[in-house]
Amino acid sequence: MKNYPSILIVDDEPNNFDVIEALLDNEDYDLNYASSGYKALERLEIFHPDVILLDVMMPELNGIDVCKKIKSNPQWKAIPIIMVTALTSKEDMAQCLDAGASDFLSKPVNGLELRARIKSMIRIKQQYDDLQSLLQMREDMVHMIVHDLRNPLTTILLSSELLSDPYLPESRKPEKIERITRSGHRLQSLIDSLLIMAKIEAGKMVLKYTSADLNQMCTSVIEDFETIAAQKKLELSLNLPESKLVNIDLPVFRRILDNLLSNAIKFSPANSQITVSVKYPEIGGASISVADMGAGISDGKKSVIFEKFEIGTPIQSTAQLGLGLAFCKLAIEAHGGNITVQDNEPNGAIFTISIP
Incomplete structure (x- = not known):
């Protein structure tokens, strides 16, 4: 089953959700609705959308305060927020951006502008997710490489210490030397493979036939x-x-x-x-x-x-x-x-x- 980008629409007026849904009718989005700022925060506890469309003027908890709460949470702060507002002054727009919003739309919402801004935010979110995956993969890679290097290195160090032990029987020394040699070859092989891979990927590897x-x-x-x-x-x-x-x-x-x-x-x-x-x-x-x-x-x-x-x-x-x-x-x-x-x-x- 294909996963479509998800959008959380937060607005105390259900009719406004119907308008957004109609404007995005031909787009492949998974639309979700929250009728208040508090319900939006509850939804985020179990669901992380790709974009949030957040109305500014809402009772009890307005959009500015909701935006601040979302951006203060490490698990949610990367979600792009588009503020939807009837306010038009530059001070109001600046307040939205200061709260952590990524973009804003003016009411009444224009369909062409809405679709363009959502696509832009989804693209930004995808780039962020890709970067996080890359960073996680690099962290996992470092852990794995360190683990693989540590094993033969530990063998080399322990065997070297035993060789310096005056009480080690002479008959055991060839065995320890063989372990050191074998572990050294393992280290060299892993490092050589990493270097060759890096050269090939960079286009700097010249094969000698x-x-x-x-x-x-x-x-x-x-x-x-x-x-x-x-x-x-x-x-x-x-x-x-x-x-x-x-x-x-x-x-x-x-x-x-x-x-x-x-x-x-x-x-x-x-x-x-x-x-x-x-x-x-x-x-x-x-x-x-x-x-x-x-x-x-x-x-x-x-x-x-x-x-x-x-x-x-x-x-x-x-x-x-x-x-x-x-x-x-x-x-x-x-x-x-x-x-x-x-x-x-x-x-x-x-x-x-x-x-x-």
């Missing part, structure tokens, strides 16, 4: 992830045809495949299989698929899963920053290719990257 063997690259990736996969009792398998050389930016392409395989391992259940397949279509180009047997991607998520900070199925105690697939999309598109996801029967997902 070389002739590469995809079969050899996939084999190397599988070997690097075998230890991590074994800890989850996962089987990594390769499906490789006869090798062909393709032109790619090898470090960036390798990072794409690292992300896909890392995700597959992260979201796969124990004792399952992950398959990496390479194909060379007759029309040219190449594709690499990573198939897992995890929870899969819902139909609703398939259209947004490659956007920044979007995640598939939330899994408790699993870091999900929502940047890995976004990086893959940007990086593969920079190669002139594309990335897709489909269901893996009977369960799981298949992510496929293709280049021309």
